[in-house]
Amino acid sequence: xxxxxxxxxxxxxxxxxxxxEVFARDxxxxxxxxxxxxxxxxxxxxxxxxxxxxxxxxxxLLDEASEVLLSxxxxxxxxxxxxxxxxxxxxxxxxxxxxxxxxxxxxLLVEALGAGREFNAKLTELHAAFASLIAGCLDDAVAAGLAxxxxxxxxGVAWFGAVNQVVTRWVLAGEPERLEDAYPALxxxxxxxVAGPRGDESR
Amino acid sequence: xxxxxxxxxxxxxxxxxxxxEVFARDxxxxxxxxxxxxxxxxxxxxxxxxxxxxxxxxxxLLDEASEVLLSxxxxxxxxxxxxxxxxxxxxxxxxxxxxxxxxxxxxLLVEALGAGREFNAKLTELHAAFASLIAGCLDDAVAAGLAxxxxxxxxGVAWFGAVNQVVTRWVLAGEPERLEDAYPALxxxxxxxVAGPRGDESR
Amino acid sequence: xxxxxxxxxxxxxxxxxxxxEVFARDxxxxxxxxxxxxxxxxxxxxxxxxxxxxxxxxxxLLDEASEVLLSxxxxxxxxxxxxxxxxxxxxxxxxxxxxxxxxxxxxLLVEALGAGREFNAKLTELHAAFASLIAGCLDDAVAAGLAxxxxxxxxGVAWFGAVNQVVTRWVLAGEPERLEDAYPALxxxxxxxVAGPRGDESR
Amino acid sequence: xxxxxxxxxxxxxxxxxxxxEVFARDxxxxxxxxxxxxxxxxxxxxxxxxxxxxxxxxxxLLDEASEVLLSxxxxxxxxxxxxxxxxxxxxxxxxxxxxxxxxxxxxLLVEALGAGREFNAKLTELHAAFASLIAGCLDDAVAAGLAxxxxxxxxGVAWFGAVNQVVTRWVLAGEPERLEDAYPALxxxxxxxVAGPRGDESR
DNA sequence: AATGAATGAGCGTTCATTCAT
DNA sequence: TATGAATGAACGCTCATTCAT
Numbered sequence: 001x002x003x004x005x006x007x008x009x010x011x012x013x014x015x016x017x018x019x020x021e022v023f024a025r026d027x028x029x030x031x032x033x034x035x036x037x038x039x040x041x042x043x044x045x046x047x048x049x050x051x052x053x054x055x056x057x058x059x060x061l062l063d064e065a066s067e068v069l070l071s072x073x074x075x076x077x078x079x080x081x082x083x084x085x086x087x088x089x090x091x092x093x094x095x096x097x098x099x100x101x102x103x104x105x106x107x108l109l110v111e112a113l114g115a116g117r118e119f120n121a122k123l124t125e126l127h128a129a130f131a132s133l134i135a136g137c138l139d140d141a142v143a144a145g146l147a148x149x150x151x152x153x154x155x156g157v158a159w160f161g162a163v164n165q166v167v168t169r170w171v172l173a174g175e176p177e178r179l180e181d182a183y184p185a186l187x188x189x190x191x192x193x194v195a196g197p198r199g200d201e202s203r
Numbered sequence: 204x205x206x207x208x209x210x211x212x213x214x215x216x217x218x219x220x221x222x223x224e225v226f227a228r229d230x231x232x233x234x235x236x237x238x239x240x241x242x243x244x245x246x247x248x249x250x251x252x253x254x255x256x257x258x259x260x261x262x263x264l265l266d267e268a269s270e271v272l273l274s275x276x277x278x279x280x281x282x283x284x285x286x287x288x289x290x291x292x293x294x295x296x297x298x299x300x301x302x303x304x305x306x307x308x309x310x311l312l313v314e315a316l317g318a319g320r321e322f323n324a325k326l327t328e329l330h331a332a333f334a335s336l337i338a339g340c341l342d343d344a345v346a347a348g349l350a351x352x353x354x355x356x357x358x359g360v361a362w363f364g365a366v367n368q369v370v371t372r373w374v375l376a377g378e379p380e381r382l383e384d385a386y387p388a389l390x391x392x393x394x395x396x397v398a399g400p401r402g403d404e405s406r
Numbered sequence: 407x408x409x410x411x412x413x414x415x416x417x418x419x420x421x422x423x424x425x426x427e428v429f430a431r432d433x434x435x436x437x438x439x440x441x442x443x444x445x446x447x448x449x450x451x452x453x454x455x456x457x458x459x460x461x462x463x464x465x466x467l468l469d470e471a472s473e474v475l476l477s478x479x480x481x482x483x484x485x486x487x488x489x490x491x492x493x494x495x496x497x498x499x500x501x502x503x504x505x506x507x508x509x510x511x512x513x514l515l516v517e518a519l520g521a522g523r524e525f526n527a528k529l530t531e532l533h534a535a536f537a538s539l540i541a542g543c544l545d546d547a548v549a550a551g552l553a554x555x556x557x558x559x560x561x562g563v564a565w566f567g568a569v570n571q572v573v574t575r576w577v578l579a580g581e582p583e584r585l586e587d588a589y590p591a592l593x594x595x596x597x598x599x600v601a602g603p604r605g606d607e608s609r
Numbered sequence: 610x611x612x613x614x615x616x617x618x619x620x621x622x623x624x625x626x627x628x629x630e631v632f633a634r635d636x637x638x639x640x641x642x643x644x645x646x647x648x649x650x651x652x653x654x655x656x657x658x659x660x661x662x663x664x665x666x667x668x669x670l671l672d673e674a675s676e677v678l679l680s681x682x683x684x685x686x687x688x689x690x691x692x693x694x695x696x697x698x699x700x701x702x703x704x705x706x707x708x709x710x711x712x713x714x715x716x717l718l719v720e721a722l723g724a725g726r727e728f729n730a731k732l733t734e735l736h737a738a739f740a741s742l743i744a745g746c747l748d749d750a751v752a753a754g755l756a757x758x759x760x761x762x763x764x765g766v767a768w769f770g771a772v773n774q775v776v777t778r779w780v781l782a783g784e785p786e787r788l789e790d791a792y793p794a795l796x797x798x799x800x801x802x803v804a805g806p807r808g809d810e811s812r
Numbered sequence: 813a814a815t816g817a818a819t820g821a822g823c824g825t826t827c828a829t830t831c832a833t
Numbered sequence: 834t835a836t837g838a839a840t841g842a843a844c845g846c847t848c849a850t851t852c853a854t
Contacts, residue, residue: 007813008813011813027232027317027318027319027320028232028317029230029231029232029233029317029319030232030319032847032848032849033848033849033850034848034849042814042815043814043815043816044815044816044849044850045813045814045815045816045851045852046813046814046815048849048850048851049813049814053849053850054848054849054850084397084398087397110316110317111316111317112317113313113314113316113317114230114231114232114313114314114315114316114317114318115230115317116230116232116233117230120375123375124372124375124376127368127371127372127375128376138397141397146398147397147398147399148399148400150388150391150392150397150399151388154369154385154388154389154392155388155392155397157368157369157372158365158366158368158369158389158392158393159365159397160368161364161365161366161367161368161369161371162361162362162364162365162368163361163364164364164367164368165330165360165361165363165364165365165367165368166357166360166361166364168316168330168364169327169330169360172323172326172327172330173327173331182357185353185354185357185358186357186361188353189353189357189358189361189396190361190396190397191396191397191398192395192396192398193392193393193394193395193396194287194290194341194344194350194353194358194362194393194394195287195349195350195394195395195400196350196351196353197351197396197398207833207836207837207838210838211838214838214839235822235823235824236823236824236825237822237823237824245839245840246839246840246841247824247825247840247841248825248826248827248838248839248840248841248842249838249839249840251824251825251826252837252838252839253838256824256825257823257824257825413834414834417834433638433723433724433725433726434638434723435636435637435638435639435723435725436638436725438826438827438828439827439828439829440827440828448835448836449835449836449837450828450829450836450837451830451831451834451835451836451837452834452835452836454828454829454830455834455835459828459829460827460828460829490803490804493803516722516723517722517723518723519719519720519722519723519777520636520637520638520719520720520721520722520723520724521636521723522636522638522639523636526781529781530778530781530782533774533777533778533781534782544803547803552804553803553804553805554805554806556794556797556798556803556805557794560775560791560794560795560798561794561798561803563774563775563778564771564772564774564775564795564798564799565771565803566774567770567771567772567773567774567775567777568767568768568770568771568774569767569770570770570773570774571736571766571767571769571770571771571773571774572763572766572767572770574722574736574770575733575736575766578729578732578733578736579733579737588763591759591760591763591764592763592767594759595759595763595764595767595802596767596802596803597802597803597804598801598802598804599798599799599800599801599802599806600693600696600747600750600756600759600764600768600799600800601693601755601756601800601801601806602756602757602759603757603802603804612854613815613816613817613854616817617817620817620818641843641844641845642844642845642846643843643844643845651818651819652818652819652820653819653820653845653846654817654818654819654820654846654847654848655817655818655819655820657845657846657847658816658817658818659817662845662846663844663845663846814854815852815853815854816852816853816854817851817852817853817854818850818851818852818853819848819849819850819851819852820848820849820850821847821848821849822846822847822848823845823846823847823848824844824845824846825843825844825845826842826843826844826845827840827841827842827843827844828840828841828842829839829840829841830838830839830840831836831837831838831839831840832836832837832838832839833835833836833837833838
């Protein structure tokens with residue numbers, strides 16, 4: 001990468017970082033391009049040189065955030081051979097990432113939803129990718145006889161939603177104080193449901 | 204209720220109905236008060252006679268929608284003595300209501316989230332009320348020995364999130380075609396988790 | 407005056423009183439007809455029954471206030487035979503009236519000016535009437551040999567302006583604390599100018 | 610001053626000039642920002658780039674107008690050593706400036722008054738500055754034995770008011786046709802009051 | 813590449829006035 | 834007479850986007 005490419009990339013970074021802050025704080029609609037430019041140490045024109053529109057900037061941000069999130073979770077899962085434990089790992093990692101980055105959580109789970117129909121596709125994509133990750137574990141678990149056959153696709157969606165909601169509550173209401181504290185109860189719940197585990201298969 | 208009160212109430216209704224349509228279609232930020240007024244067969248000034256601001260109108264809408272939803276679910280639950288079955292009923296009712304009212308679903312689950320910090324409190328309230336409903340069932344189930352002691356509060360949140368996500372997917376991605384088709388798999392999942400039921404307790 | 411005429415008149419009074427308060431407090435442009443109606447214990451429709459428009463109401467108020475002011479000053483002057491002393495009396499009475507009715511002062515001297523071209527005529531009329539009152543004294547004084555011939559018309563205007571400004575300062579800046587304290591210095595000034603009186607004619 | 614600064618300044622000028630016209634013609638409340646923008650050969654957004662609000666624009670205008678007026682009067686006064694003649698100069702200059710700029714007169718003496726409480730402070734300031742100018746002359750005159758000791762502060766206020774009213778009459782009623790024609794009579798009046806000068810000191 | 817002045821459509825809100833009851 | 838719901842034009846202001854420099 002030569003000099004000017006490096007500079008270009010670092011400018012993009014500045015803008016994306018500022019955009020994350022501002023979009024997460026103000027929401028897509030209320031975020032002002034002016035404000036993002038100011039925080040990027042750029043001018044409005046400069047910002048528009050790197051991104052063709054506010055929408056494209058938000059999309060790029062969602063893209064990047066999604067990718068960071070997914071790749072980190074996938075990496076963590078890769079190390080774990082047991083399918084169900086792999087799910088636990090995914091859960092732990094998600095709580096860990098969001099727990100350390102409330103801004104990211106707010107962006108992906110709160111602001112992206114109401115930002116407008118233009119972003120639904122991207123969001124649906126992220127949700128689907130996540131659900132697939134989990135559905136994959138479950139398929140493996142079923143194949144290995146660790147779980148009975150069931151609608152693993154829907155289970156992935158529901159799993160993701162349950163986690164989502166716990167994170168969202170943390171973002172909006174500040175409970176629990178440390179997001180990661182929700183792990184044990186959430187893990188148990190996702191595995192065994194509200195009826196709880198059979199006596200001989202817990203842990 | 205005398206004549207003029209009736210008229211006043213019906214005007215409010217017209218406006219709220221139109222607002223539901225428009226907010227759900229365009230999102231809070233993109234919705235134009237003009238458009239809501241037009242659809243209410245009123246003028247902008249007329250709308251502002253009944254609601255002091257766009258924000259207040261949205262809030263009133265959230266209030267009403269929340270209350271309708273909750274009260275219908277509570278009514279359905281009241282008829283069911285068994286705690287766990289009560290949870291199933293809640294699930295079925297939620298899927299039924301939203302399944303027949305995509306607009307309502309979009310408003311409460313999608314648009315309300317990104318609408319701005321002003322609405323977070325109201326939304327948190329709704330989420331909490333729902334989670335409490337479920338937590339109540341679970342507490343009863345635990346008391347009746349139908350489920351082991353666990354963090355029922357968190358379980359309520361997760362339960363609600365799981366349902367939420369399934370509905371949201373339906374709203375955003377159109378899957379499954381009939382929302383209520385998700386009931387059996389979702390019920391099983393919420394009850395017994397991804398690990399599935401013990402052989403002797405599946406219905 | 408029969409029953410209904412009495413009622414009608416008292417309604418007008420209520421409205422005019424409220425209008426004085428509100429116009430003086432908020433200025434013509436910022437005053438809301440709603441607010442005046444509310445303070446009159448009437449409805450907006452009721453107000454419009456008695457006055458055809460906001461403008462007409464303000465005009466009626468100016469009319470009444472002007473007349474009250476002028477007639478009180480004229481009455482006070484009537485008792486005084488000496489022309490120059492009559493001017494002093496006018497001055498004392500003006501300071502007395504305004505000093506006890508800041509609202510009135512604000513209405514006539516501050517808010518009426520910027521209220522719009524529609525009111526210029528009425529205001530010019532009031533100013534002219536006042537100036538004439540003084541010019542009359544001065545003409546008498548000249549005729550009596552108490553003052554040299556001069557442009558008494560202009561002198562009336564200037565006299566009125568000097569008093570005006572003192573009152574206005576009191577309204578806007580609160581100085582002097584008691585408006586009537588300005589009397590002695592102002593009297594001297596109006597009579598003898600900044601050069602002061604001849605040694606033998608100062609009181 | 611470089612190129613872009615010049616341009617920026619000239620834009621401000623255009624806007625201020627247009628604002629003077631429009632505010633003086635329509636009054637603060639009735640003036641439309643749109644109209645000012647149109648007359649400035651700018652867009653509304655362009656105007657708002659240079660001034661943060663209608664209020665701020667009006668304030669800037671008052672500031673500038675006050676300063677122009679005061680500095681021109683002060684300059685004229687500086688050339689005159691005799692204290693009382695200095696007052697005459699001030700009077701002549703004021704009549705000269707306003708006489709050649711009816712718009713300015715209308716803005717400062719008519720529209721600024723009723724524009725709203727937000728502008729009272731600025732206006733009071735202008736009035737006080739003017740009164741001080743005159744009070745200064747009088748203090749000098751007293752020190753030089755040209756006038757007896759008296760409340761020079763109040764005299765400054767009254768002096769200013771007298772002039773004010775003559776100008777205001779000219780603005781509102783068009784009398785006298787040429788404002789500067791009022792000079793001789795007004796000068797005499799301010800100096801010697803309605804009682805006229807002693808025989809030996811009139812010019 | 814970058815700047816920041818400029819554009820202009822669009823928005824939420826206000827308010828004098830009207831009118832059915 | 835009186836009410837208060839309704840009207841609709843107008844307004845101040847914002848902001849994504851463009852473009853001359």
